[in-house]
Amino acid sequence: MPEYVNWLRHASPYINAHRDCTFVVMLPGDGVEHPNFGNIVHDLVLLHSLGVRLVLVHGSRPQIEARLAARGLTPHYHHGMRITDAATLECVIDAVGQLRIAIEARLSMDMASSPMQGSRLRVASGNLVTARPIGVLEGVDYHHTGEVRRVDRKGINRLLDERSIVLLSPLGYSPTGEIFNLACEDVATRAAIDLGADKLLLFGADLGLIDEHGRLVRELRPQQVPAHLQRLGNNYQAELLDAAAEACRGGVARSHIVSYAEDGALLTELFTRDGGGTLVAQEQFEVVREAAIEDVGGLLDLISPLEEQGILVRRSREVLEREIEQFSVVEREGMIIACAALYQIADSDAGELACLAVNPEYRHGGRGDELLERIETRARAQGLKTLFVLTTRTAHWFRERGFEPSSVDRLPSARASLYNYQRNSKIFEKAL
Numbered sequence: 001m002p003e004y005v006n007w008l009r010h011a012s013p014y015i016n017a018h019r020d021c022t023f024v025v026m027l028p029g030d031g032v033e034h035p036n037f038g039n040i041v042h043d044l045v046l047l048h049s050l051g052v053r054l055v056l057v058h059g060s061r062p063q064i065e066a067r068l069a070a071r072g073l074t075p076h077y078h079h080g081m082r083i084t085d086a087a088t089l090e091c092v093i094d095a096v097g098q099l100r101i102a103i104e105a106r107l108s109m110d111m112a113s114s115p116m117q118g119s120r121l122r123v124a125s126g127n128l129v130t131a132r133p134i135g136v137l138e139g140v141d142y143h144h145t146g147e148v149r150r151v152d153r154k155g156i157n158r159l160l161d162e163r164s165i166v167l168l169s170p171l172g173y174s175p176t177g178e179i180f181n182l183a184c185e186d187v188a189t190r191a192a193i194d195l196g197a198d199k200l201l202l203f204g205a206d207l208g209l210i211d212e213h214g215r216l217v218r219e220l221r222p223q224q225v226p227a228h229l230q231r232l233g234n235n236y237q238a239e240l241l242d243a244a245a246e247a248c249r250g251g252v253a254r255s256h257i258v259s260y261a262e263d264g265a266l267l268t269e270l271f272t273r274d275g276g277g278t279l280v281a282q283e284q285f286e287v288v289r290e291a292a293i294e295d296v297g298g299l300l301d302l303i304s305p306l307e308e309q310g311i312l313v314r315r316s317r318e319v320l321e322r323e324i325e326q327f328s329v330v331e332r333e334g335m336i337i338a339c340a341a342l343y344q345i346a347d348s349d350a351g352e353l354a355c356l357a358v359n360p361e362y363r364h365g366g367r368g369d370e371l372l373e374r375i376e377t378r379a380r381a382q383g384l385k386t387l388f389v390l391t392t393r394t395a396h397w398f399r400e401r402g403f404e405p406s407s408v409d410r411l412p413s414a415r416a417s418l419y420n421y422q423r424n425s426k427i428f429e430k431a432l
Helices: 002-018 029-033 036-048 061-070 086-107 153-161 184-197 223-233 236-249 265-271 293-308 318-324 367-381 395-399
Strands: 022-027 054-059 129-133 145-152 164-167 171-173 179-181 198-204 252-257 278-281 284-289 327-332 335-344 351-360 386-391 425-430
Touching: 002 265, 022 036, 022 153, 022 184, 029 036, 029 086, 036 054, 036 086, 036 265, 054 086, 054 153, 054 184, 054 284, 061 086, 086 153, 086 164, 086 171, 086 179, 129 179, 129 184, 145 171, 145 179, 145 184, 153 164, 153 184, 153 223, 164 184, 171 265, 184 198, 198 265, 223 236, 236 278, 252 265, 284 367, 293 318, 293 327, 293 335, 293 351, 318 327, 318 335, 327 367, 351 367, 367 386, 386 395, 395 425
Parallel strands: 022 054, 022 198, 054 164, 129 171, 198 252, 351 386
Antiparallel strands: 129 145, 171 179, 252 278, 284 327, 327 335, 335 351, 386 425
16 A cells, blocks of 8 residues: 555656646557557556547557458568558458457446446547558559548547547548558657647557667657667667657657557556656756755755765755755756765865765666766866865775875865864865
């Protein structure tokens, strides 16, 4: 019970932040077939009940492949895109139609003793996507394969205003009545951009973007994406990453890649500070900045445990309020996760780096180096020539970053007179 209460308290800011926001969620056909699909539906219903405006875009690739195989037809691709001839289009329509109905039925369930108990959902779909043919590329005729021309923004918003979940299929229609097979990633990206969505959520098989060392990449700027695309080559993870970056470049604030195989991945990504997938965002997820008076509470939360362990010198709230302008901080989603202070030593051209602290959950991420660079930049701007640091536990860390062993005799007199011999801190200095 305490864990549940703690989680709910930490989730409450996100619950408030997401209310009345528009999320476009893309679930590929593989995700619909996965055993975890039922849990994803429950999570979507929960989002809807919390006031999120939902547009769900589904894919149908494996379902189309199954129908082609059943009819003895061979699928044809060019540059990763399906060539949709007349016979293939029949399979596409069949697969998409049955899948859409199955998803609508799943969203209409009212199961006792489940997260959907008592929910009353209205699912809306229709000719909300206008498409055009891709045509002939490099001498290859794509026939009925198309691309999104326009999304009915007004129509979708009207349905969302009426508290409907809008379901978009990977089919589009032309003004002349033709039907086109679309990529669900294209539909989701264009819908997110045209609707001015707050988030685009893309489901894939993996937790998110996995780097060359097998580790999850938690955050990217759109301009960092091309390097990863080059590494990934032509695979589905690259398609998701490209879609996420395109949406951000089109004005969507944040795109998220999460796993359809991981139970609760969607909720973890949306209601925890670090998420569980990969975030692609225009703005900085973390920011290094100068502290303000509003940060005093966060600073106390950060440094108090270290003060109790004797690692940092104790500072009262009053002292922090008085010296707040000396601090630089790393802020992550409204939380202060690291800090450092610069004090100019009176009657000298030297300064002291003090109170360098990083939240234990965010160590090994280079925040200490960022703050050190920030403090050194501030010191140079103030015309300081030497930076001193006094430490009891982190001597090697400072030695590795260019600080040399020093002594009380080297400290300017104004600081040497305050040296605490009982604490017996080691002294290091660095020429700026």
